[in-house]
Amino acid sequence: MDFALTTEQREIRELAMKFARNEMIPLSQSYDEAGKFPIDVFKKAWELGLVNTCIPLEFGGSGFKAVDGVIISEALAYGCMGMNTSFMANDLALLPIVLGGSNEQKKKFLTPFTQEFKIASFCLTEPSNGSDAGGIRTQIKDGGDHWVLNGEKMWITNAGYADLFVVYGTINPDLKHKGISAIVVDPKSPGIEVGKKEDKMGHRSSDTRGVRFNNVKVPKENMLGNPGEGWAIAMSTLDHSRPLVASSALGGAQRALDLSIQYAKERVQFGVPIAKHEAIQFMIAEMGMKVEAARLLTYKAAWLCDQGVRNTEVASYAKAFASDSCMQITTDAVQIYGGYGYSKEYPVEKLMRDAKLIQIYEGTSQIQRLVMARELLK
Amino acid sequence: MANVLVFTELHDGHVKPVTLEILGKLSGQNADVAVIGDIDASQVAELAKYGAQSVHKLKGANLEKYSPEGYSNSLAEFIKSKSYDYVFAGATSMGKDLLPRLATKFDAGLASDVVNFIFEGGSFAGTRPLFAGKCLAKVELAGPKPHFISIRPNALGMTANPTAGAGACADTNVNAGNIRATIKEIVKAASTKVDLTEANIIVTGGRAMKGAENFKILEQMADVIGATVGASRAAVDSGFAPHAMQVGQTGKTVAPSLYIACGVSGAIQHLAGMRTSKVIVAINSDPDAPIFTKADYGIVGDLFQIVPIMTEELKKLLGK
């Protein structure tokens, strides 16, 4: 058993943390306040190879493993959870192509992302289907030499800037899971309406919109796998993406912990730094314990991916535990900062707002528990 | 008693104060001074007052301007003609550039940026800061003589009652040798103020400045000491200064060697942005202002009276 990172992994983390400290943290508060899309930061991160880490070597990627991906995403989320949501959305959208696409499709859709800066969106959730992903209503109909797409998607990250959509729809709603299919759609296709940017509580710099498809023609060769194989692709995507989302919560939690430690040593009450008060010490200890446990779960979930071992159960542990811990830790960070913590002048209230979303997206904490129970009881 | 040579630079014809600091500290040793070029009698007298036995004026072609090769060749030639145990110089821009080359001509060691020293049984033993001043260590030299030492300016201080030396004066002709790196031009420092984050000295105004127009008294002080002017968040929010001037958590984080806070109360967000300043001076009329807990030197009083007096005092001190 070996918990140590390799030399390359340490270097990768150093680079990503340096990027987070120099390029992200200084902008995170102002971008959050203005709800400004971090396209400049995103592009810089792309130039350094910090995004699209899921693209395999043979298609122009860096050849990173899942563990490398979570190391990078943890560091970038340390810089800003909101910005990292935008960056990570590229991987979430490209993963179905990596996992379910043919070699031709991978070459056609993935390689351009390694050659120039591009943005992708993953379109799964619908106005009436969130956790119940099997109940998708967006229709993919056979139009002869093309597919015809109709339906509405909600909470689509990067939608206003995307160069590529991966859309989940159904060839027949009556087939339930067995009808679900995944297709790659050009966002510039006629018949696509992208809605206005959502005004959100947190992750305010990430661009979130609704997308409507009205008789959108999609080339036949853009379907990933066969019709009806979409559910399987989605499930294996989740096994890869949940550790990634967990690492985002982990990065935010680590930042909240670091800021809390720093503040507790500086803030003087009753004549001593508040770090000398046991009440604060216990909160800090609790935070540290949870961060470390979340890290172990997250890295293990990613490591299992790399071993080719089914990780559904551990991935859910990681996603739920890391995001729930992040919520608790960021809330406690605000508590330790007291009145200052509630002020936008200080960075911790933003962490608390950002943490909330990670408990919700990519499978709520409750859905994760359903998955765990199903795995444990089967 | 060691035979010591002190190399002095001239600044507008005057010896740099660090030379006198070194000479004063060398009391009890046999100390000569070397200068490249000419030096007038009053300066020789000043050197003698602090203990210089002989002042050697090294003269030759191509020595009007500093060059690492010309200066090191000339000094090496002179030093080889004598028998010095130690060669000292100030750790100035020139000293730091010159001494490593010069020492290497003797395959000798150089202790740089020494802040204090004694002679233990005739041998040099110095103290110097390492790791950006996070720790101190004793420094000693080994290997061929002479040994070379550069001394940080202002570190030793001036000796109050120095023992005078003979102050004899002699010219020596030297050969600057082959000079490959030469100064073609000197560009004076631009008058534009350095950015807050890079400033060595910062003067900051707080809410008590009462208005934007009052910042001119801070500007005046800043001009005297080469400082950049900053503002607290309260002053920025009150419209006294632009956000670009704000020091603190949501403004700029600064770490100058001197930070002068005028009428700044010291909110925790302000302290977070300047707490790593080396020396902090606070001027505030409220004796209980939190800024005083961080200040090395606190002055309780009205800034509108104190700041102009301080500007005058600084002018006097700096001879401006």
Place this chain on the structure above:
Amino acid sequence: MNIFVCVKQVPDTETKVTPTSDGSFIETSSIKWIMNPYDEFAVEQALLIKQSNSAANVTVLRVGSVKDTEALRTAMAMGADDAALVEAADNLDSYSIAKALKGAIEKTGKKPDLILAGKQAIDDDALQVPQVLAEMLGLPSVSVIVGFELAGNNVKVKREVEGGALEVYELSTPCVLACNKGLNTPRYASLPGIMKAKKKPMAQYSLGDVGVSEADRRVKYSQFRLPPEKPPGKKFDASDAAKQKEVVNQVVGLLRTEAKVI
């Protein structure tokens, strides 16, 4: 064109420095090592030259402990072609380091056209190695450079001196230049760069291989200790107008004599 860049690995600036119990050095076990920040400007300058001269080869050199080769790997990940490490203790003095660097350059068999280094390493802050190396190699040098232009064999550099004035030097290659902040903006090592660096050659030598022995030590450090605690601040009452001048005079005096910042 053969460019050599000398880098040093130093404790991260955030590091808490603790002297060893016997005072012989500092505790190094828990230190995070980084490339000396001034050396990053040297690496960047070398890579900028390489960008406009594809025939340029950039070799990074380091003398120091082998346990971590972060600085060399970072330089290669940024784009340097190859590296050489001379294994030595972390507390070697400047003279020995310069001699080892000279030996390492000779080992490569390449004739240096340009040698770049940071103006100082932030551990011992000695500001010696570039000039000592230049003297040992019989080359001209300029230190603390903040501007650099290369045209053929002609180099024009700006050296920063007290008060921010700049001395403009003209010289020819081969030469040694010590770089300061402001010269350029060092790039990040990219992730593909990090992966490529794994395959780049790194030669490794002992001090003996490059002709350096304990007899070359010129500077000896001992009695490492923490500086005295900063005393609590001094507060002066100048609320009485009559006392103002006296108080201000006193404080300004202390700023010079005690704090030594004016």
